[in-house]
Amino acid sequence: MWHSLGITPVEALWVVLGAVGIYAAFYLMVRAFGLRALATWSTLDKAVVIALGSLLGRVVLGYTTTLAAGVVGLATLFAMLRLERWVREKDSGFLSSNPILLMAGSEVLQDGLKKARVLEDELYFKLRAAGVRNLNEVAVAILETTGDITVLRRGQRIDPLLLRRVPNRHLIPADLMLPGQ
Structure with missing residues (x-):
């Protein structure tokens, strides 16, 4: 059954781990380089973002480039966004920045x-x-x-x-x- 979806449970797990890992790395780098890294962008910044998107896609999907793997990766990234928001709502100070x-x-x-x-x-x-x-x-x-x-x-x-x-x-x-x- 899993093969007809184009992904095995082990491959799906690797997609989830890749998505969580790249999300965490991206978050930590934005925190390290400051909020201005995401503010107004020059033309070069936009080109770098496109390249980062491509890199992110390869890391998340790995060698499992199927529709099912893409859906698993996308769902994981959205789940990470939801988790981040939930943690910020708890106002732990760890994820929140002050103006x-x-x-x-x-x-x-x-x-x-x-x-x-x-x-x-x-x-x-x-x-x-x-x-x-x-x-x-x-x-x-x-x-x-x-x-x-x-x-x-x-x-x-x-x-x-x-x-x-x-x-x-x-x-x-x-x-x-x-x-x-």
């Missing part, structure tokens, strides 16, 4: 840039993309857990709830925050 404060008011925080592995020029690019013409227009700039940079401009005061998981939020000038919360 990183890059600017507090008009001050660029060099420690935040270093921790986030963001170049000052990349920050300035994001500020320009947000329509900022002067650093005094900035309330905060934050590297989000997705790898994107969010720029909040001065104007209305910021609700502290929006900065709940942002370390060093005490560096943000008090006049930019809603009082008493």
Whole structure:
């Protein structure tokens, strides 16, 4: 019966182990290289992602390149995504990242840039993309857990709830925050 599906139970197990292994390796490398590795991509970055996809496919499927093996590999990767989400919901801190404060008011925080592995020029690019013409227009700039940079401009005061998981939020000038919360 298994041969008619194009995969044996042992081959299916190897596909599952390959998918779990490559998922874990990918996760650890993203953590090691930082969230910016998944943010805005250049043309070269996109080419590398295509090559990584090909590599990932070969590792997961190995020599068992059948439809059944592909379905087993795909199901395993989706199960790993579900498991990761479940672990993050438990808020263990192991899989979760915190946002990183890059600017507090008009001050660029060099420690935040270093921790986030963001170049000052990349920050300035994001500020320009947000329509900022002067650093005094900035309330905060934050590297989000997705790898994107969010720029909040001065104007209305910021609700502290929006900065709940942002370390060093005490560096943000008090006049930019809603009082008493």
